[in-house]
Amino acid sequence: MAITPTLSSIGIGAGASGLDVNAIIDKLMTAEAAPLGTFDKKTASYQAKLSAMGTLSGAVSTFQNSLSALSNTNNFRAVSATPADPLVLSASAGAKAVAGNYNINVTQLAQSQTLMSGGMANKLSTIGLGSKTTISFQLGSLTGGTFGLNGTALGATTAQTGISNGSLILNGTAIPTDASTKSARALADAINAKSSTTGVTATAQPTSSSATMFAGFGSVETGADGTYSLSVGGVEIVTQGNGVAANGGITAASLDTTLEGPNAVSNALAAANITVTGKAADGTLKFTRADGSNLNIEEVVTGSVKGGIGHASNAVNDGSNVTLTSTINLASSNASPITIAGSNPAAAGLTAGSGGAYMNTNFTQDGTQATGTVVIDATNNTLQGIRDAINNAGLGVTASIVSDGTDKPFHLVLSSSKTGANSSMKISLSGSDGLPPDSALNDLLSYDASGTQNLKQNSAAQNTNFSVNGIAITSASNSVDTAIEGVTLGIAKVGSTSLSVQKDTSTVKTSINAFVKAYNDLNTAMAKMTAYDPETKKGGVLLGDSTAQSIQSQLRKQLGAPITGLNSSLSTLSQVGISFQKDGSLTLDSSKLDKAISANFTDIAGLFSALGKATDSNVAFTSSTAATKPGSYELTITTMASQGSITSAAVLPATTTIGSDTTWSITLNDTEPSAAKNTAQVVIPAGTYTPAQMASIIQSSVNGVKAFSDNGATVSASIDGTGKLVLASSRYGSVSNIAISSGTGTAPTDLFGAAAPVKGADVAGTLGGQPVIGSGQTLTGAAGSPADGLKIEVTGGTTGSRGTVSFSQGYAYQLNNLATSFLGTDGMITNRSKGLNETIKSIATQRDKFSDKLNDIETRYRAQYSRLDVTLSRLTSTQSYLTQQLAAIAANR
Known part of the structure; x- marks a missing residue:
């Protein structure tokens, strides 16, 4: 019976032949992958160094931060x-x-000045007829005169019975008066006794007889039973007994002779503070009591008398008795409104209410304060429209509307934007096309401390x-x-x-202690990263690293070198108690630092910060750069900085009249090519001005243009020593220029004639004999020269040799630059970190390539051993078949 072999899946477990392919390949790949460990070790090593560089960067940054307070020279003079x-x-x-x-x-x-208009029933009601009216604002100072109220002459009742207590209250304080308060002088004394609480002082005006009182003084004739006497202020002037015919006794001429003195009568009048002016003979005789006391003029007549005051020589005189009174003027000490109240203020010649105005006062414009104009017409002739127009114009004046709750509650309130006595307002109005301003607007807003005051002052501009x-x-x-x-x-x-x-020595001490601590922290961190431990036989992660070694070396070298370029007794850290220890750290001797601060407090600044000094008071050190080398540089000026200007061709006349609707087109500090933002239309307020006033109004008008102020462009206007008008840009240098062209109304040529503008020039010269770059009043050392980046400002003086400019770089300044060279974009630490990152990336790339190669090797191994497994399986099957056949043959024998 035939046996069919069973094969396992290739590459999984044991093969059909019984060969363990996976185990074999795993062992082979383990051997092949051994170099991956080397890649990982390298990566870990470089990552550790990169991390150490980050730690080092942080330590250097912390140290650099500690230098900021020491780099600021002001902290050493705090x-x-x-x-x-x-x-x-x-x-x-x-x-x-x-x-x-x-x-x-x-x-x-x-405080600033505040003015308020009269009340209106509606803030949106039209004011006037809507004709074009220009409102011009000026800011300036007030001189002379007072702010207050003028009273009227005291009445006959007051002169007889006085002023009862409670009749007069000023600014909430009752003025103590009684039956003895019969004259302006007595009333003024009572008011002044309370001035510390009322803020009001009173001045009694002189009491005088009228200039015509003695007109027609007839020769005195006394009958057989008649007598006549004339007394003034209790002083008997002349007497005449009975039986004297006309022209035989008292006449106008004899009265004048008696009053001329010197005699007992003239002496008595002087003692009574009574002065005499004019002549009875021509009807101008006048008696005056300067202190404001009442003045009594009395004719005492008995029997038959003719002639005398107001009587012809043949007219009967029955006698007369006149008591003359005066007035008081009230002045507010802070120029705020005076509130008058009481049960009978009229007895004091005053009217209940609140008010006040400037009297005999002059206004002088401050041309340095920017002001301008607004136009009111049918589109904005309401209280609200006027407010918005003023606020939108940026005139140095702000406007608001307040409501007092009365039947006409709405008031326009104007305030100068700045405080100070030179911020008082003058508001004038002019019409258009030669017409007068709208009368309603003029009545509402016109204000001049030296003239018409249609606005009420609530608070005065004061210093x-x-x-x-x-x-x-x-x-x-x-x-x-x-x-x-x-x-x-x-x-x-x-x-x-x-x-x-x-x-404030604590700031310096704190800063120096922080500096020492930060350096020691940096030194400790670097020591750990670069040290070798002989016991563990291990080195720090940056042991032997050239970057770390270089940083250590440069820092120690910088701290050990003396400061050059200083004109002081201090040049090393040891002189302020800072010294190195064996381990490379710094130690601070506090007692030595205290002694240095006590003896050389200001000199310590140069030891730590960058310091520049000029021997010329008109030359100031501004700044330096890392490229500026310490030293002393001779300064020579060949050209002084100047301003762009235009000067009138002729001397200004005593007065100049500017017509209505006058606008000039002014170009200020223009560039090449020209920029539209540098040209603006400037309104010159209508009026008649003296030369000084003309300069002030032009300067404030130009500087009040928002387009210029937004660019930081301003002008100055003045009258030079020859009487000519000079208008100059406030900027210095080649970028400084000014040009004026006609607009409407009075032409600029009416003032300047055919004068041509002059451009400004930059300051020029040399530092240490080397070239400099001039810009305005600033000189900067040219690149490549020892004074590279040294910047100074030359604000005055003349051309020629201007002394020296010395410059030194203190420890904190130099160390800060050094730290920047470590940490900057191209700094040592930054470049080293970049290099480490690139190396780590390179190792990762190599590892990935090797991993890819291992995959290929594993694939190849699997293919080879899979074929081997199949071959062995077949051989095993053949072996089994042969064994069976041989066994069968043997059995059949």
């Missing part, structure tokens, strides 16, 4: 400013502050007033940085406080 009463003021100190103690007394805070150690100081702002050098004061309220300014 001082603290501490007020005893922080409610009165706050204070901060800068690098230039000097230690000391100061007593500060604040008497007034800066901060205070004293420092008894020295009076004024400032336009409540933030003051000019009173004490290097100290900024934030004035908060009226009051007194002391201020202590002390050196």
